[in-house]
Amino acid sequence: MTAALSLAAINHVQLAIPAGGEQQCRAFWGELLGLSEIPKPPALASRGGCWFQGSGFQVHLGVELDFRPALKAHPGFEIRGLRALADRLADHGYLVTFSNEVPGQDRFHTVDPFGNRLEFLELHS
CATH class of the missing domain: 3.10.180.10 (2,3-Dihydroxybiphenyl 1,2-Dioxygenase, domain 1)
Known part of the structure; x- marks a missing residue:
């Protein structure tokens, strides 16, 4: 078996x-x-x-x-303090693009220093 x-x-x-x-x-x-x-x-x-x-x-x-950077494929990191991280990234010159396409979560995409796409999300309680 x-x-x-x-x-x-x-x-x-x-x-x-x-x-x-x-x-x-x-x-x-x-x-x-x-x-x-x-x-x-x-x-x-x-x-x-x-x-x-x-x-x-x-x-x-x-x-x-x-x-070549991954422009579409990406890891998604669940975090607490999404807005604080978005502000921190923006303050360091990283473009932060929020999306509300997935119900039950707040999320944004950004890129690492080499252009690899990254997603950060926070689930609604």
Whole structure:
């Protein structure tokens, strides 16, 4: 008998960055968004990029030599304090575009320093 398959959670999302983009990642994901940088495994560290830890998830930023930003595909991060984050991003020069297309949540899209699309959402209580 085969064990039942059960997807439990998203462990991490992977986003591409251009070569040499690690400092910009640290400024955006670490300083601006407040995620903690975690060490990459030694076997992967030589490839460049960096990893960050959130509450129950990781963001892996990997170097892609023929980098092109993800303009439509994107991770969606559920947060508390959506408006405060939107203001913080806007204050740092990031375009914030709110949307009310999904009932029961407030959300906006923005981009990381390399143009990768990101969504942040807050569910209504």
